[in-house]
Amino acid sequence: SQTIHQWPATLVQPVGSPLSLECTVEGTSNPNLYWYRQAAGRGLQLLFYSVGIGQISSEVPQNLSASRPQDRQFILSSKKLLLSDSGFYLCAWSPGQGSHIQYFGAGTRLSVL
Amino acid sequence: DQQVKQNSPSLSVQEGRISILNCDYTNSMFDYFLWYKKYPAEGPTFLISISSIKDKNEDGRFTVFLNKSAKHLSLHIVPSQPGDSAVYFCAVGTGGYNKLIFGAGTRLAVHP
Numbered sequence: 208s209q210t211i212h213q214w215p216a217t218l219v220q221p222v223g224s225p226l227s228l229e230c231t232v233e234g235t236s237n238p239n240l241y242w243y244r245q246a247a248g249r250g251l252q253l254l255f256y257s258v259g260i261g262q263i264s265s266e267v268p269q270n271l272s273a274s275r276p277q278d279r280q281f282i283l284s285s286k287k288l289l290l291s292d293s294g295f296y297l298c299a300w301s302p303g304q305g306s307h308i309q310y311f312g313a314g315t316r317l318s319v320l
Numbered sequence: 321d322q323q324v325k326q327n328s329p330s331l332s333v334q335e336g337r338i339s340i341l342n343c344d345y346t347n348s349m350f351d352y353f354l355w356y357k358k359y360p361a362e363g364p365t366f367l368i369s370i371s372s373i374k375d376k377n378e379d380g381r382f383t384v385f386l387n388k389s390a391k392h393l394s395l396h397i398v399p400s401q402p403g404d405s406a407v408y409f410c411a412v413g414t415g416g417y418n419k420l421i422f423g424a425g426t427r428l429a430v431h432p
Contacts, residue, residue, distance in 0.1 A: 250424035295361075303418075308366050
């Protein structure tokens, strides 16, 4: 069966520090991968998605970037965090062709202070 | 410009009664519709879905209804249970399978 791992679960970082959140998927190959952010009391905002290694689509201009160095690894990064980067970050995967269903990781609560 | 709207931020229902969560969308090109359930500090979990060729899909206590002419989607939970208390997101997709657009969510509270 497929599983998705996302870490860390909680992160507190000072303003101006770098960020690296990692997400890996097991039990499938060539998945679509996604990064979302949920701000407090808000819905899910799609940040990035990837349909293959090295292929990244950015949905909103921001202080963050994403990379997919391996088929089942998706990384969310920032060189310098802003206060507004605080939120709940979610990684998700989907089989791609033939299915719209996305499966989410447990999320990372990021607090930038 | 919100393409998917969940106009009720919260809903309170008594245990055993029906919970009805609503969702409206703007683009008639959307052809696949999903509901997710989310507990605090966890990722959303897929609940039920429906494609545009249907108007109803059932899975146990959960039924999703689609009214394409009204661009309206609803989730019925019968009977509601305290464990159903969570935030429910509707999401829509198109034939490209690459992206979903989520609503802002409705917080359901089921009380005894």
